[in-house]
Amino acid sequence: MKKSIMTVLMILFISSVNFASEDLQVLDIYDYELVDNNIDPFFKAVIKGDLETVAKMIEDGSDVNLRIGGKTPLMYAARYNRADVIRLLVGKGAVVGAKDNQGNTAMKLAELANAKEAMEVLKEMS
Template sequence: MKKSVFTLALAFVLTSGIASASESHSSLSKSTEFPIENLADINLNSFCKAIITGNYDMVAELIEMGEDINKKSLGKTPAMYAARYNKAKILSLLIEKGADLSVKSDQEKQTAEELAVNSNAKEAIEILKKSGKK
């Protein structure tokens, strides 16, 4: 009797651990709160990954090669990622190259400026205000 109770309890613990891992993985893929150390595992395009990591040279080079600066990845534009993660220099470049700041994110229905405000991304907020684009 003790063995069967122990086996049942062990099976429950193992099963719930697998379910938790599965839930956390699926919620991570839907979220845009990316820990940089896990960025390689996220289904985000390379352009937006370069923005989140602050790789200005890569972003500039991709733009020169014809990257669409308004194409959404996981429901957000590159400018939204730059604003959300306070990548001010990259955000300035995107604005200079014609980023559409009036677009809203698919899930939150927020603009780049709203995402910056909600993230307390002070430098990005200043750049967005100075740009005069809405």
Template sequence: MKKTIFTVAAVSMLALSGISANELKTIETEATIEMVSPDDLSAFCKAVMQGDVDTVKKFIELGEDVNQKSLGKAPIHYAARYNKAEVLKVLIDNGADLKKRCDGGMTAMKYAELSHAKDAMAVLKAAMKK
């Protein structure tokens, strides 16, 4: 009797583990992760992200386009995302498009909201009223 119970238990364990192994094979992942090298980001957008107002002004003086995208986002998106209010003011004063959307479809205001960047939101709201 003990041998029969043990045999049935062993067969059941093998059968159940075989089913779950087959189920695991059919699971597909839909998420994709794209690794981006920091070197791919333009130097202008790096200065914006770091909040380096003087360097941003120098780039603009040298003819850098304030609406040129880098990695799918314009400099205004990076300034809003990282709450760089002073840089945001400089970009807006030099013709940055407040309604420009990134490749993902988001505006600078949306980046500021998602990042809880209160200073950047205040600058953007003031600029939109003008």
């Protein structure tokens, strides 16, 4: 009986280790490591705060008011405290008062994230 219980416990332990070792698709706001390959490149550049790439992609035709998951690039820039990207997006026609599927604006998302620079820039540009 002891051997059966030990065998079952070992199988459970080994299988849980296998599940825990699988790669997770994570967006980490601290190291900005974006491992999800399904993210639109324009949104990825906005989240990273890559101003040059964002400017180039807008120049090449990326829509500053495109919505993915109900959110615009401006909302992501606000959420991740990307003040320079916010200025660029608004300067290129991003709608500051747009709301996501939950009714949040870029300002609200900045407030929720405590993104102080983003809040200041959004106040200036509203």
